[in-house]
Amino acid sequence: MDAYLPVIIAIGLSLTMAGAWAVQRATGLSGWIDTIWSFAVGLGGIIAALLADGSFDRRMTVLVLISLWALRLGSHIGSRTKGGTEDPRYAKLIEDWGDHAVTRLFGFLQIQAIAAFVLVLAVYLAAGNGAAFPRLVDIVAIVVGIVAIGGETLSDAQLARFRKTRQARTEICEVGLWRYSRHPNYFFEWLFWCCFPLLALASPIWSWLSLLAPLLMYWLLVHISGIPPLEEHMLRSRGDKFRALQRRVNAFFPGPRKSTPPLHGESR
Numbered sequence: 001m002d003a004y005l006p007v008i009i010a011i012g013l014s015l016t017m018a019g020a021w022a023v024q025r026a027t028g029l030s031g032w033i034d035t036i037w038s039f040a041v042g043l044g045g046i047i048a049a050l051l052a053d054g055s056f057d058r059r060m061t062v063l064v065l066i067s068l069w070a071l072r073l074g075s076h077i078g079s080r081t082k083g084g085t086e087d088p089r090y091a092k093l094i095e096d097w098g099d100h101a102v103t104r105l106f107g108f109l110q111i112q113a114i115a116a117f118v119l120v121l122a123v124y125l126a127a128g129n130g131a132a133f134p135r136l137v138d139i140v141a142i143v144v145g146i147v148a149i150g151g152e153t154l155s156d157a158q159l160a161r162f163r164k165t166r167q168a169r170t171e172i173c174e175v176g177l178w179r180y181s182r183h184p185n186y187f188f189e190w191l192f193w194c195c196f197p198l199l200a201l202a203s204p205i206w207s208w209l210s211l212l213a214p215l216l217m218y219w220l221l222v223h224i225s226g227i228p229p230l231e232e233h234m235l236r237s238r239g240d241k242f243r244a245l246q247r248r249v250n251a252f253f254p255g256p257r258k259s260t261p262p263l264h265g266e267s268r
Contacts, residue, residue: 009124010113013040013116014110016040017033017037017109017110018109018110020033020036020037020040021033021105021109024105025102029085029087030094031080031084033109037116038073039074041119042066042067042071044116044120045062045070045120046067048120048124050063053130054128055132058133061133063127065145072149072152088229089225089233092232118212118216119193121213122193122197126200129201129202131202137201140198141195142195145195147188147191148188148189148194148195149188151191152184152188155178158178161175162175162178170238172241172242174245180250181255182246183227183251184254187253189221190217193213197211197214221252222252227251227252
């Protein structure tokens with residue numbers, strides 16, 4: 001494994017997220033942070049796939065997967081941010097940071113650059129796997145990646161359609177995939193990053209570092225920057241309606257809906 005390329009990519013990601021900080025300060029819209037982050041991970045992954053040591057077919061497969069992910073997620077967040085309002089998760093962080101918001105946000109985005117590097121490293125290890133291609137596990141990985149991108153695209157589209165309805169002003173989305181998970185888009189985002197360890201794992205011990213990508217993504221989405229701040233916002237805006245949803249629908253992994261009686265004083 002060439003050590004120089006990961007170092008160069010890490011520096012590039014750090015500088016890119018510094019640029020994202022400047023864009024947020026200029027526009028007041030934190031959605032551009034996630035847009036830039038998505039494209040930065042995609043670009044880093046493309047460079048890693050092109051310069052890795054794996055076979056041409058393996059590298060091109062990895063390149064296509066990371067390119068599709070970045071184009072879809074970056075364009076989705078970008079279109080949602082354009083002409084929109086501040087992301088409630090970032091708004092709450094900035095409010096909590098108070099007078100230190102400017103410097104705390106900069107440091108927070110450098111942590112995002114580190115997270116981006118972990119993901120790009122998994123892409124690099126997948127593209128650099130010297131095993132014959134395709135193995136059965138490689139085919140499974142490709143299927144997992146395609147299903148994940150498709151599932152996240154579908155869940156985002158279902159939520160976007162719901163937000164255009166009159167019910168969206170007071171109700172909570174429970175259509176399509178949202179009937180079986182409170183955050184199906186997050187689930188499929190995590191699932192996508194499971195495909196790279198499948199492509200990467202081989203005899204070199206460092207290939208196991210690729211497992212950090214899905215582990216990190218799960219931790220971030222379920223415990224840090226995904227579900228907790230978003231559900232805190234939903235509890236403030238929807239109250240008992242969202243508490244009822246929490247009791248009958250899984251937070252992350254899709255599953256059967258639960259039938260639970262309403263709390264005292266709660267309407268059905």
